Amino acid sequence: MARPQIDLKALIRDVPDFPQPGILFRDITPLLQDPATYRYVIDELTRRIEALAPDAIVGIESRGFLFGAPVAYRLGLPFVPVRKAGKLPSERMSVEFALEYGEGQLDIHTDALERGQSVVIIDDLLATGGTAAAAADLVAMLGASVVAVAVVVELAALGGRERLHGIQTSSLVRYDNDS
Numbered sequence: 001m002a003r004p005q006i007d008l009k010a011l012i013r014d015v016p017d018f019p020q021p022g023i024l025f026r027d028i029t030p031l032l033q034d035p036a037t038y039r040y041v042i043d044e045l046t047r048r049i050e051a052l053a054p055d056a057i058v059g060i061e062s063r064g065f066l067f068g069a070p071v072a073y074r075l076g077l078p079f080v081p082v083r084k085a086g087k088l089p090s091e092r093m094s095v096e097f098a099l100e101y102g103e104g105q106l107d108i109h110t111d112a113l114e115r116g117q118s119v120v121i122i123d124d125l126l127a128t129g130g131t132a133a134a135a136a137d138l139v140a141m142l143g144a145s146v147v148a149v150a151v152v153v154e155l156a157a158l159g160g161r162e163r164l165h166g167i168q169t170s171s172l173v174r175y176d177n178d179s
Helices: 029-033 035-050 063-075 130-141
Strands: 013-016 024-027 056-060 077-085 091-098 102-109 117-126 147-153 167-177
Touching: 024 077, 029 035, 035 063, 035 102, 035 117, 035 147, 056 063, 056 130, 063 117, 063 130, 091 130, 102 130, 102 147
Parallel strands: 056 077, 056 117, 117 147, 147 167
Antiparallel strands: 013 024, 077 102, 091 102
C-alpha cells in the first residue's frame, strides 16, 4: 500500500527578514512539531537512501542531526556527526568555508570513517551548497566517498547542487526562486 504524500511546504513557515533584512527564512520548526509529518520525512529520507546502500550516514550540525540520526538508526548504520569548530573532543580534521552570511568551519573526528566507505550526507537545507561541499571535503579527506546528499529543503535558485560537482542530490521540498 502506498503511503499518502504530505504537503511539506504547507508546514514550512516563511519568516521574512531573518536573519537579516532581505532574507526569506524557511523555518522547518512546524514540520518537526507535527509527529506524523516528522515520521513521513524520516521514512521518505530512509526510503531514498536505502537503495544507495551506504556504509554510514553523515549529519551536519545541527539540524542535520535531527534527520540523519533517525535515518541511520532505521538503516542500522553508523551516524557520523560533522560539527562546528571546537565541538569535537578527539583528534579531528577541519575545513573552512564560506557561508551565506560569513565564514564557517566544520570538523570531523579522524577515526569517524574508514578508507573506501561510502556515505550519504544529510542536512535540513541546501542553499548555496557551501556547508554540504565542506562536509563532502571532510569525508574525502578521510578516504571515504559521498554517494549522495539528502536534504529536506532545497533553495534551488541559490545553486547548491552545482557546487556539489555532480554528487547525487535529493530534496523532499524544492523552492524555485521564492515560490
